[in-house]
Amino acid sequence: MQRLEDLIQQHPDTNNAIGAPGRDWMTYGDLKALTLSVRTSLRGAGIGAQDRVAIVLPNGPEMAAAFVTVGQSATTAPLNPAYKEEEFTFYLEDLKARAIIVEAGYDGPARAAASKLNMTIIELTATEPAGNFTLSSDVTGSAADTLPAADDVALILHTSGTTSRPKIVPLLQSNVAASAQNVSASLALTSDDVCLNVMPLFHIHGLIAAVSGSLAAGASISCAPGFDALKFYGWLEEVDPTWYTAVPTMHQAILARAPRNLEIIKNARLRFLRSSSSSLPGPVMTQLADTFGAPVVEAYGMTEAAHQMCCNPIEPGRQKPGAVGLPAGPEVRIAHEIENRLIGGVGEISISGPNVTPGYEANPEANEKNFFDADGKRWFRTGDQGMFDADGYLSLTGRLKEIINRGGEKISPLEVDGILSDHPAVGQCVTFAVPHAKLGEDVAAAVVLKEGQSATDREIRDFASERLAAFKVPRKILILDEIPKGATGKLQRIGLAEKLGLG
Numbered sequence: 389m390q391r392l393e394d395l396i397q398q399h400p401d402t403n404n405a406i407g408a409p410g411r412d413w414m415t416y417g418d419l420k421a422l423t424l425s426v427r428t429s430l431r432g433a434g435i436g437a438q439d440r441v442a443i444v445l446p447n448g449p450e451m452a453a454a455f456v457t458v459g460q461s462a463t464t465a466p467l468n469p470a471y472k473e474e475e476f477t478f479y480l481e482d483l484k485a486r487a488i489i490v491e492a493g494y495d496g497p498a499r500a501a502a503s504k505l506n507m508t509i510i511e512l513t514a515t516e517p518a519g520n521f522t523l524s525s526d527v528t529g530s531a532a533d534t535l536p537a538a539d540d541v542a543l544i545l546h547t548s549g550t551t552s553r554p555k556i557v558p559l560l561q562s563n564v565a566a567s568a569q570n571v572s573a574s575l576a577l578t579s580d581d582v583c584l585n586v587m588p589l590f591h592i593h594g595l596i597a598a599v600s601g602s603l604a605a606g607a608s609i610s611c612a613p614g615f616d617a618l619k620f621y622g623w624l625e626e627v628d629p630t631w632y633t634a635v636p637t638m639h640q641a642i643l644a645r646a647p648r649n650l651e652i653i654k655n656a657r658l659r660f661l662r663s664s665s666s667s668l669p670g671p672v673m674t675q676l677a678d679t680f681g682a683p684v685v686e687a688y689g690m691t692e693a694a695h696q697m698c699c700n701p702i703e704p705g706r707q708k709p710g711a712v713g714l715p716a717g718p719e720v721r722i723a724h725e726i727e728n729r730l731i732g733g734v735g736e737i738s739i740s741g742p743n744v745t746p747g748y749e750a751n752p753e754a755n756e757k758n759f760f761d762a763d764g765k766r767w768f769r770t771g772d773q774g775m776f777d778a779d780g781y782l783s784l785t786g787r788l789k790e791i792i793n794r795g796g797e798k799i800s801p802l803e804v805d806g807i808l809s810d811h812p813a814v815g816q817c818v819t820f821a822v823p824h825a826k827l828g829e830d831v832a833a834a835v836v837l838k839e840g841q842s843a844t845d846r847e848i849r850d851f852a853s854e855r856l857a858a859f860k861v862p863r864k865i866l867i868l869d870e871i872p873k874g875a876t877g878k879l880q881r882i883g884l885a886e887k888l889g890l891g
Contacts, residue, residue: 389538389539389562389565389566389656389742390538390562390566390569391460391535391537391538391541391542391561391562391565392459392460392542392561392564392565392600392813393423393535393589394421394458394531394565395458395565395568395569395599395600395603395604396416396419396460396603397420399416399603399606399685400417400606400683401414401415401416401420401491402415402417402533402870403415403416403606403608403610403808404416404451404518404582404720405418405581405608405721406419406449406453406456406509406518406519406608406610406611406851407449407517407519407601407608407609407610407611407612407627408448408449408518408519408611408612408613409484409610409612409622409623409626409840410515410626411449411516411517412467412517412518413517413518413608414451414453414518414519414520415716416447416606418517418519418520419453419456419457419519420760421455422457422519422520422521422794423456423457423460423461425462425522425523426454426457426458426460427457427460427461427533427790429510429522429523429524429525429830430458430461430462430473430487430510430523430531431461431526431530431531431533432525432529432530433508433510433523433525433527433528433529433561434486434527434528434529434530434531435461435462435486435487435531435882436462436532437462437510437530437531437532437534437535437540438462438463438484438536438540438541438754439462439463439486439487440462440463440465440483440484440486440487440489440544441458441462441463441465441468441478441485441486441487441488441489441510442462442466442467442480442483442487442489442498442502442507443455443458443464443465443466443467443483443489443590443789444466444467444469444476444494444498445469445489445490445491445512445589445590445796446464446469446491446613447589447611447612447614447799448522448586448589448611448612449518449519449610449611449664449847449848450468450512450514450521450612450875451589451611452519452585452589452599452609452693453519453520453521453814454489454521454721455543455589455595455599456600458489458532458534459472459542459543459561459564459880461535461536461545462536463536463540463541463542463543464542464543464544464588465483465543465544465545466543466545466595467479467498467590468588468590469496469498470857470858470859471497471558471857472479472497472841472854472855472856472857473497473500473501474716475500475855475856475857476497476498476501476502477504477505478503479546479554480502480505480507481505481622481844482503482546482553482554482556483544483546485507486507487507487508487509487510487750488507488508488509488510489510489511489512490502490510490511490512490521491511491512491513491514492512492524493511493613493800493803494511494514501646505846508525508527509525509526510523510525511524511525511881515841518611519881523623525732530549530779535884536560536561537637537834538560538561538562538565538591538841539560539561539562539674539764540560540561541558541559541560541566541696542559542560542561542563543555543558543564543595544557544558544749545559545561545592545864546692549873550658552687553803554581554800554803555748555749555751555754556703556751557691557692557745557748557749557750557825558745558746558747559691559694559745559771560745560746562742563606563694563742563743563744563745564596564600564694566694566696566717566741566742567596567600567693567694567696567717567743568596568600568601568604569604569718569723570601570696570716570717570718570743571596571597571604571696571699572601572604572605572607572685573600574696574699574702574716574717575601575631575660575685575699575702576661576702577601577602577604577605577607578606578607579605579606579607580630581602581605581607581610581630581659582607582609582610582627582628582630582631583601583602583606583607583609583610583629583630583631583632583633584610584627584628584629584631584632585599585600585609585610585611585612585632585633586612586614586615586616586620586623586625586632586634586638587615587633587634587635589611590663591796592690592691592694592695592800593633593635593664593665593689593695593796593798594633594718595695595850596689596694596695596696597633597662597664597687597689597695597696598633599611602769603634606777606844608778609628610623610629610688614640614806615634615641617641617644617645617877618645620642620645621645621649621652621653624649624653624656625652625654625655625656625744626675628656628657628891629657629658630658630659630660631656631658631659631660631662632658632661632662633661633662633663633664634662634663634667635663635664635665635666635795635796636663636665636666636667636669636672636795636796636826637646637795637796637826637827637871638827639661639663639668639672639676640683640826642665643672643675643676643679643785647683647709650719652746653679654810656680658682659682660681660682660684660685660702661676661677661680661681661682661683661684661685662684662685662686662687662694663684663686663687664686664687664689664695664796665689665793665795665796666793666795666796666827666828666829667712667828668684668709670709670710671709671710671747673686673707674709677707679710683702683704683705683706683707684707685699685700685701685702685707685708685713686699686700686711686712686713686748687700687712687716688711688712688713688782689844690770691745691798692744692745692758692768693717693718693739693743693744693745693768694742694743694744694745695743696716696717697716697717697718697720697737697770698713698714698715698716698720698738699712699713699716700710700712700713700714700781700784700829701714702711702712702817708777708779708781709870710783710786711777711781711782711783712781712782712783713781713782714780714781714782715782717741717743717744717781718739718740718744719739719740719741719765720737720738720739720782720872721737721738721739721740721767722734722735722736722737722738722774722775722776723735723736723737723738723760723762723767724736725773725788728761728762729762730763730767733766733775734773734774734775734785735773735774735775736769736771736772736773736788737769737770737772737773737774737782738760738768738769738835739767739768740765740766740767740768740847744760744766744768745768746757757769758771764786771787771788771789771791772784772786772787773785773786773787773788773812774790778788786884787882790820790821790881790882792819792820792821792829792830792831793821793828793829794824794828794829794830794831794859795824795826795827795828797829797840797859798830799859799860801818801819801820801821801831801881802819803860804819804831804852804856804860804861804862805817805818805819805833807851807852807855807856808833808835808848808851810851810855811843811848811851812838812841812848813837813838813841813843814835814836814837814838814841814843814848815836815837815838815841816871816882817833817834817835817836817837818834818871818884819832819862819880819881820832820833820834820836820884820885821881821885822863822864822885822890822891823885823890823891830863830864831860831861831862831863832862832863832864832865832866832885832890833848833862833864833865833866833869834865834866834868834884834888835848835865835867835868836864836867836868836869836870836871837867837874843867844867845864845865845866845867848865848867849861849862849865864890866888872884872887
């Protein structure tokens with residue numbers, strides 16, 4: 389079993405590793421040197437191999453390099469910089485993070501939350517080349533200079549659960565290494581490849597597919613400061629990548645600006661385009677392939693699998709619009725939706741393999757519900773319904789869990805319920821998914837006000853906006869006299885949009 393360190397150490401020092409538009413490249417030699425420097429800084433701040441370090445940094449090469457280097461010496465926990473203080477406090481406490489890395493001079497909500505929790509605050513100062521930095525902390529200590537083992541946790545992320553409390557997904561060094569190698573193999577990456585990353589680096593898609601998959605192959609990755617449709621074609625021209633990976637909404641925005649950037653597209657050397665995190669509409673896949681003259685490879689991933697589970701083949705002409713591809717790393721089977729057994733036909737997509745998390749942390753109920761043993765293996769239930777066609781390609785046919793997938797961002801409806809319920813005028817609420825042409829799904833909520841109380845949908849949205857990251861805030865709030873119930877009298881999220889005429 390391999391570790392993050394094993395992915396990087398094998399590559400020539402002179403090869404380009406991490407870059408950014410407008411900046412010089414960090415080589416693999418630079419990255420190895422930075423790894424040693426980071427280890428020294430962490431150990432000097434009392435951070436050992438099993439300690440957890442939250443990372444709150446803007447998207448870009450320093451975030452990528454911080455994940456990769458800290459992950460070779462401790463457990464990384466990247467968090468969304470857009471969170472509010474209340475959210476940071478919850479996640480940092482829930483993770484039991486020992487320290488947090490923020491930019492030097494940063495004085496935002498993550499720092500406030502970390503200070504409240506008496507955490508070690510480590511400041512990062514960016515230097516040159518791209519991705520290089522120094523770390524400093526007021527805390528001095530000492531920790532044993534041991535390296536993480538393959539079965540130590542490399543990366544911890546929260547995934548939105550069907551309970552109000554997001555679930556902690558620990559991914560081992562071996563899980564991350566296996567998934568990175570799966571991505572590299574399925575895309576036939578070599579040291580000649582250059583990835584343009586526009587994905588957020590607090591999310592499994594960017595961390596594994598773009599960053600770790602590239603580094604596993606000894607390839608290069610240029611990290612943009614986030615996705616910007618207005619700047620994308622300028623980056624495409626400057627970086628001259630062989631591929632990029634994005635969610636469908638990003639691809640659609642890129643397509644919308646294609647007509648005014650035909651010369652850049654003509655000169656681009658894209659070998660393929662990759663899409664993941666939510667379903668890519670078939671017509672969009674076809675239009676992308678026609679526009680860029682390169683295959684569009686749709687993949688299927690989730691946090692619990694350290695990202696990739698299935699992937700369309702890389703060879704031109706073998707991509708199936710509407711299908712998420714062939715198994716690409718783990719074993720993928722169809723399970724009975726209620727009974728713990730594997731079946732044929734339509735059912736719950738389940739996976740088993742070296743990239744799959746050993747289980748949710750401190751959540752026996754979720755593990756009992758989501759994992760089962762069959763055919764001598766341990767299987768994880770994805771919550772997605774699907775089936776294989778005669779050629780072995782997997783198609784998704786439905787969603788069995790209540791999680792809202794908003795353009796690749798997974799949102800727990802009960803987490804939003806909890807915030808809305810705190811509004812003094814809200815007596816009852818149910819957050820649910822509504823169809824969205826570009827995002828796939830968006831967030832909506834049905835609300836019943838307390839007797840004698842009044843509030844507008846705008847007031848309730850503003851209340852939520854102060855307490856939740858923007859992507860979790862319901863775009864539509866319906867104030868009703870009564871929320872429709874299922875046959876058993878229970879409030880049902882799945883199918884609620886249709887019942888309310890929003891489907």
